[in-house]
Amino acid sequence: MNTEHYDVVIVGGGPAGLSAAIYAARAELRTVVLDKDPHAGALGMAHVIANYPGVRSDISGIELLDSMKSQAESFGAKFFREKVTGLDLSKREKNVFTASGKVFRAKALILATGSMGKSRKIKGEQELLGVGVSYCATCDAAFYKGQVVAVAGRTGEAVEEAKVLSRFAGKVYLLCPTSSFSAPSEMVEGLDFQPNIEVRYNQSIVAINGDKAVESLTIRGENAPLEVDGVFLYLSGSSPIIDYAGGQLDCVEESCLKIGADFSTSVPGVFAAGDILCKDIKQAIIVASEGCRAALYADKFLRGRSTAKMDYN
Ligand SMILES: Cc1cc2nc3c(=O)[nH]c(=O)nc-3n(C[C@H](O)[C@H](O)[C@H](O)COP(=O)(O)OP(=O)(O)OC[C@H]3O[C@@H](n4cnc5c(N)ncnc54)[C@H](O)[C@@H]3O)c2cc1C
Structure with missing residues (x-):
């Protein structure tokens, strides 16, 4: 050998x-x-x-x-x-x-x-990685000044990253896939002080859509796609x-x-x-x-x- x-x-x-x-x-x-x-x-x-x-x-x-x-x-x-x-x-x-x-x-x-x-399970996730799909708000939030973004996840990391993004983006949708977060309650309550974060429960992304960059998300059970410029995923840890x-x-x-x-x-x-x-x-x-x-x-x-x-x- x-x-x-x-x-x-x-x-x-x-x-x-x-x-x-x-x-x-x-x-x-x-x-x-x-x-x-x-x-x-x-x-x-x-x-x-x-x-x-x-x-x-x-x-x-x-x-x-x-x-x-x-x-x-x-x-x-x-x-x-x-x-x-x-x-x-x-x-x-x-x-x-x-x-x-x-x-x-x-x-x-x-x-x-x-x-x-990450597991790359969502349709469009792999293809649009780096052109709207990100796993790190601390790294990429500054690229979304004044834009509309979504954060997907139920953990404390997702909640904290939504807060980081709210300092840059015009609007942040925080999409929790279940009926509650797994984060500590005081962390979740802190979201109330961020007027540009909209929390939506029971929202699972089934597809990330876009040609050259992210344009919208298809959410399970919703008829119309949610229009966003970027999506930050905290789903698989x-x-x-x-x-x-x-x-x-x-x-x-x-x-x-x-x-x-x-x-x-x-x-x-x-x-x-x-x-x-x-x-x-x-x-x-x-x-x-x-x-x-x-x-x-x-x-x-x-x-x-x-x-x-x-x-x-
Ligand atoms: C999409 C994305 C964007 C990011 N943007 C930023 C940013 O803007 N600024 C910032 O500071 N941080 C950023 N980060 C975080 C940063 O990249 C990580 O914290 C950092 O790269 C971790 O460094 P590491 O050397 O520990 O591991 P890694 O960078 O993951 O490197 C590990 C290396 O080990 C190799 N490896 C794994 N298993 C084996 C094996 N069995 N045999 C041989 N080799 C192996 C891999 O191929 C890889 O090259 C980003 C992370 C991601 C995912």
Whole structure:
């Protein structure tokens, strides 16, 4: 079997994994990033990233990832397009198995595979993603100034995202698919103070309509389509991608990895960063900082330091 040896193997080439690669490679650790497909990650799917500090406001997620990747390569990090299918964490050096049959052996491992994408169940959802269909109001609300949007979902996330949108959009329809929200009552009551949010209960979207961009929604049981410029979906939630770890890492609740302040998992030498960790706010800048910290703590682990070493001294 073909085995490659590295100081640090990073699984996942999103902003968390790439930021970790920049810091690990700059710390002169032999570093490799394994990524199955950058377009499959959350940032890779984002059409425009307007809020990442220091980059022009019309950059796409893939362009931002390419730029991070080049930076990591300039410090010596290697990249392979590989889907990781399994880990063996039982020994001091960890084995990472890929779908192509390769084995990467790591002195330290950083997991940064993000969280599971949405289910794309609604007719038109996939086709109009990025041109009116979004999963992130914090990311995209500013594109809908004065326009009409809908938010679909019954969770606290849906309620909070409707409030974020109400600061930008002229009108927000909050479409709850059931007769009540699953959010705390004080959160739902807060909707009363937002005059441009209209809450509609028992409203399920069966189709998202539009030619080049979202134009309207077909709602089950309603004759006329609801005309909107955009729709934000919070229907299926997301969960961390850790299936390939095969239950070797402790979780605090269902699929939420147990993590120390140094981003270490329950297995020494295995770290995790990014949306793979359960968190309230999912943003590129947050996961990039986690990738940086995971790499600096991996460096501390490998070199037996008492504290993490800054990159600049
Ligand atoms: C549509 C959309 C728009 C967004 N817009 C913004 C925005 O404007 N600004 C902002 O700050 N944030 C935005 N976000 C949020 C941001 O993209 C995420 O918080 C961030 O990308 C998470 O980074 P990550 O590195 O943890 O995971 P991801 O970016 O999801 O990257 C994970 C990587 O791991 C790879 N992977 C998964 N499983 C395996 C495996 N088994 N083997 C190998 N590789 C694997 C994936 O292919 C992917 O490349 C947006 C999210 C979405 C979904």
